Amino acid sequence: MSTDPISARREIPDATVARLPVYLRALHPLISSGVEVVSSEELAKLAGVRSAGLRKDLSYLGSYGVRGVGYDVERLTTEITRQLGLQQPWSVAIIGMGNLGHALAAYSGFETRGFEVQWLVDHDPEIVGTEISGIRVVDFQEFAATVTDQVIVVVATPPAAAQSVADAVVAVGVRSILNFAPGVLSVPGHTQVRRVDLATELQILAFHEQRGKSESRVAGDGFGAGR
């Protein structure tokens, strides 16, 4: 089934994959402050998970800890980065330059996290050609003509336009979409879509607050950790 060039023989569970970025983020300040070794207990606290869960997650990547000592911060960072495929940066195209598109374009977290915004796309002739955050806005034609491999498309259009944008980018060969527009996108089976929806998140919070069920939960997915 897998035709893996290098390692990656191991099947990493989806739930673990979803937490790796959190670990990566938690490791960053440790590197910056010169910490060389971290225990599963400490890192788990920083990442908001339980130590047993963290150890199990990391065990899927291989044995990068030292018993009785902990994990080498730098090596662990390298390894997670490699596993996520973030050694070489990924190109990002943001489609839809409304309020949200603007905000996403200005988001500084891209470059530091292995992504590079390479296209800002809109169909409004008033906006096309202008510069936002130092990047020239292009129309869809130009995006389609210059799009390369290893690209992730961020859909930040109004809901009504989202599906046709999705169809268009899929037609151009894009296989990964992050959808900020409300609603479910219908795409062919080999395309991945992740959805980020403000109203959904608020509604889930509302449900739990309404019931006094407010147990601490660090969202998205992941084994909760108290406190």
Added chain:
Amino acid sequence: MSTDPISARREIPDATVARLPVYLRALHPLISSGVEVVSSEELAKLAGVRSAGLRKDLSYLGSYGVRGVGYDVERLTTEITRQLGLQQPWSVAIIGMGNLGHALAAYSGFETRGFEVQWLVDHDPEIVGTEISGIRVVDFQEFAATVTDQVIVVVATPPAAAQSVADAVVAVGVRSILNFAPGVLSVPGHTQVRRVDLATELQILAFHEQRGKSESRVAGDGFGAGR
């Protein structure tokens, strides 16, 4: 193993709760177009899930379908709305009026989905007092002085400020936080936090694209549905 055994009347699984907003959204166009009855098959397709899963989810709410017929669109909408606690609107406070805060303030999905932005909060004196999307920006003091019950706080500050903002709102009695700032917030056990993080989402997409593992997945959580 519930913490409070007695009030655990009808326990709706977390995974189901996370999908109810999606169903609600899928029902909306049906109502608008006057459809009165929908089958689990049809609604599942609209929501991007499998029909068996949809039926199981809805069964936790009670028996609101009719065998041989389907679900009454209006009644189902009412019931999900009720379960999510969205009959009376929730107040939302957005803290941090940078690019993202602006975009969120302008987001039109709030009102139609049971939420009302009641406070825009920033600490920059240049911004406090100005109007954004028709709402006056206040400082934290004024927010703290006027905050009511049933409020959800959206944290849209830079990462460095997020934890202290969280501490401050928790101190004021807030128990539900939607965090857009990268990083994990540490809060007391009775507070719920959901996290929305662009970089995390992109990294998960990168992982899957890197492996040819691009199977269609409707993100967040939820049983996937092909097509």
Added chain:
DNA sequence: GCCTGTGAACCATTTCACAGCC
């Protein structure tokens, strides 16, 4: 006949607990 509601089987994930190693 058709479509819901649901026990039972199946599968994924989390937690436990401890063996193994520094």
Added chain:
DNA sequence: GGCTGTGAAATGGTTCACAGGC
């Protein structure tokens, strides 16, 4: 002694398949 790595148990979630009711 301390901390990782991991089988095994427990939990939670999804899918199956069909009984039940219109």
